[in-house]
Amino acid sequence: MRVKIRTATIKDMGEVLNLLKELKISAYQEMGLDVKVEASKQAESVYRKALSEKEASLVLVAEVCGKVRGVLVAYFIPKILDGGLRMLIEEMVVAKDFRSQGVGGLLLKKSEQEAVKRKIKVIKVTTGTRLKANKFYKKHGFTYFENAYRKKLA
DSSP: OOEEEEEOOGGGHHHHHHHHHHHHHHHHHHTTOOOOOOOOHHHHHHHHHHHHOTTTEEEEEEEETTEEEEEEEEEEEEETTTTEEEEEEEEEEEOGGGTTTTHHHHHHHHHHHHHHHTTOOOEEEOOTTOHHHHHHHHHTTOOOOOOOOOOOOO
16 A cells, blocks of 8 residues: 655645544544534634644645545644744544554654654644554654643633
8 A cells, every 4th residue: 555645735625624523523432422523614714724824733644546544733832941842743533444554653754754854852642541542652652741631612
């Protein structure tokens, strides 16, 4: 299987949003919740913004046979005290039929290369309680570091 990792384009939007919906649904299912997820105009707007703000974000896709089969979305966040940037991987998903075949590892490797180009020394990712995701990141050299909390605003 030939996998091409590249920067996402506007033409990828439909496939990328579908994969991100799959990620959200599977995360909720792992928590025992059933949820319906629809991509919105707001999601399309945020996708366009992420593509256009290359200094602040990175959207990579894994293409197999002309179809997007994986996506990684990362943001670059200033770390004032450290005097540099941190990469935050906000979303990463590989289509179910392509998991455990190295696609996610290739996306991660390309994101790490981008981080090195920007002189970033730390990549952060949150996985919650998703066991497969935790195992994946440990396999790729990430270590458990901190608890995370969130507060949903209206």
